[in-house]
Amino acid sequence: MNLNVPVDLHNSFKAATAQQGQNMTDVLLEFIENYVVKHSPKPKGRRK
Numbered sequence: 001m002n003l004n005v006p007v008d009l010h011n012s013f014k015a016a017t018a019q020q021g022q023n024m025t026d027v028l029l030e031f032i033e034n035y036v037v038k039h040s041p042k043p044k045g046r047r048k
Contacts, residue, residue: 013027
């Protein structure tokens with residue numbers, strides 16, 4: 001996955017994640033996973 005991010009935003013995000021003792025990749029992966037869970041279609045009940 002490639003993402004074009006303005007330099008200022010990239011630098012701010014990098015600093016913010018570092019300040020929290022995290023890295024950008026881990027934070028983005030967590031966001032994506034949470035987004036998918038929240039926005040995925042809900043499974044429907046089984047039909048017999």
